[in-house]
Amino acid sequence: MRIGLITANPDHPVLAATAALLARRHEVVTVDPTGSAGVSADVYLLKARTRQALLLARELERSGAPVINSAAATELCQDRVRMAGLADAAGLPFAATVDAGRLAELADPAYPFVVKSRHSRRHDLVARVDGPTRLRELAAHWPDEPVVTQPFVRGTGWDQKLWVIDRQVFAARRRSELASDARESGPQDWEPPAERAALALRVGEVFGLDVYGVDLLDGPTEPVIVDVNAFPGVRGRPGAPEALAALALRVAAQRGRVSAGRGR
Known part of the structure; x- marks a missing residue:
């Protein structure tokens, strides 16, 4: 199979690690997000959010190619007003925006x-x-x-970062840059409670995302979602490149089965 990476930075750690895994048995190509859909692939990973990248993703989708995440879902996550409106309509505990x-x-x-x-x-x-x-x-x-x-949610001063790849949840805690005693520190390993992992999965269902991040804070009575990001970095999370590679191959295989069915 051929997997296309729509990105201006193929050396990003999670992309580079994923590409290395896929390249053992498949072809991986980098697609310039400022160009046209001239590179054919069985599936594309959209790790770019520029206007040109979204136009390219839409062009690929119109041609029948699967793009992870879709152009529509990626664009939605760029508008915090639209995000908050959708989350509120779905009953998600999103910060009042x-x-x-x-x-x-x-x-x-x-x-x-x-x-x-x-x-x-x-x-x-x-x-x-x-x-x-x-x-x-x-x-x-x-x-x-x-x-x-x-x-401003005072919480504990720690951001809870949950990243989801094909319904696999990865997580870490990071000192909030908005806390009064904010300081530079790397992410800390953190195992989210089951209800917070379930909340992160629900976000993907509502927003139509396969690869995304959810930023949570501890509110007075419940966790509060303060942001959702399409295709975040997921840096340093063991198993994340494997999950991303498996997702790409699964979606590409599904496309192949659909195409074969149409040809009969």
């Missing part, structure tokens, strides 16, 4: 709160705002940035 317009126009907020870029991307805005001085500082640097606001 308000479309606040441009950051420079934000007026009379209830401090403290968290402000985020509406459109999720690399190096986007995610910050805790404790008062007017901090708000003015951020607005000076991001005056035209469309933003959302969320209540």
